Structures are given as C-alpha cells and as structure tokens.
Amino acid sequence: MSDFILAWHPEDIELNGVPISNVEHADDILVASGAPPGFQTHLNHSQLWRDCQKAITTRPGTF
Secondary structure, three states, X not given: OOOOOOOOOOOOEEEOOEEEXXXXXXXXXXXXXXXXXXHHHHHHHXXXXXXXXXXXXXXXXXX
C-alpha cells in the first residue's frame, strides 16, 4: 500500500495545517473528508487504485 496516494481535495481534513485524506494501518485504509463530495472523490480514486492492485473490499470491513 506504499503507492496508495490520494490527491489533495479542498475538503480534506487538516491536522496542524497538513491535509489528511487517508490513514493506513497494516492492510486497512481509512478514507476521510470534511464533506460528502470530497469523500466521494476519495472513494472513487481509492476504487481505481484497488482495481489496479486486484485487491478486494469486504462488505463488513466497509462500515
């Protein structure tokens, strides 16, 4: 997952002035945004990355 990078979005959450759009731990990814349109943009980009990696998303892990 070292190549998982989401593009900056104006609705990204900031921590000390640094935009935070995703947090990774082991094989888990949390995608975050300050508003629904930004969140949807990040979800779309993460799906493109997932498809290229041939990764799967499990339904229980998406909530």
